[in-house]
Amino acid sequence: MNWIEETSSDDKAVIDEIKSQGKLPKHIAVIMDGNGRWANEQGFTRTKGHLEGIESVRDIVKASVQIDLKHLTLYAFSIENWKRPASEVSILMKLLETYLKKEFKEINENNIRLNAIGRLNSLPTSVNKLLHKITNHTKNNSGLTLTLALSYSGRWDIVRAVQMLSLDVRRGKLSPEDISDELFSKYLQTSNMPDPDLLIRTSGEMRLSNFMLWEMAYSEIYITEKYWPSFRRDDFFQAILNFQRRERRFGMTSAQISKEKNSSSYFQRVVNAINI
Ligand code: FPP
Secondary structure, three states: OOOOOOOOHHHHHHHHHHHHHOOOOOEEEEEOOOHHHHHHHHOOOHHHHHHHHHHHHHHHHHHHHHOOOOEEEEEEEEOHHHHOOHHHHHHHHHHHHHHHHHHHHHHHHOOOEEEEEOOHHHOOHHHHHHHHHHHHHOOOOOOOEEEEEEEEOHHHHHHHHHHHHHHHHHOOOOOHHHOOHHHHHHOOOOOOOOOOOEEEEOOOOOOOOOOOOOOOOOOEEEEOOOOHHHOOHHHHHHHHHHHHOOOOOOOOOHHHHHHHOOOHHHHHHHHHHHOO
16 A cells, blocks of 8 residues: 555645645654553553554554655653563563564555664564564665664663773774764664654653653654644644744854855755755
């Protein structure tokens, strides 16, 4: 099934609006929160909340393809989530495995490259194997890169990067003076993607929860009260339109931004930011 051909006329109108703004984020990261509270409020089990959360994942991935987004990263399971009751962890792993098995064909048909970050060897072997199989099979796809953060935490990745950097210094491949922002980023698991332009967090919580701490230095943050299972494509499009109305100053003043808009350095920054 080709999702672009499936775009409804209502969606086409908002997608055209988004595209006409000309500031499409390159990378959107999402903290999917509130499955449990959604279920609790409806009188359902937490499992039902996660199941409905998967429907939101499907819808947002599809919408991302339809707007021609380059990178979508979903925080699906943090290292801290291992502290949840074993029964819930086991259900989440089973749901993830079912999602991957079921969606594999459509992911590939829609030119999506699946990527995974996190301490993947702590996932159940069957999930880890499946992830390797799909990431390998889709590695040459050129549309959306869908990254699942699984058994991931921002601090864990930073510490891991520091360990690898230190080894390279010890082996004489690098000297401490060579270490810069840019070089450090290359040691993170996210080195093959741009920093997120926009972070969406559902369920009204105002925190980063150990997600892409280094990469989010200049991300715009959009928080909605909606729980993840109720967050669907219209909400996603509204978040993007809201992002497009913002002025990103990267530490400069508003006046500098306006002045620079006509200059080549501003043009270069925009080119870098939107990768044209
Ligand atoms: C947050 O809700 C959600 C999670 C910890 C898991 C997210 C997982 C899914 C949506 C399903 C599997 C993922 C993929 C990518 C197929 P919560 O349980 O923290 O809700 P609460 O804070 O209201 O209790």
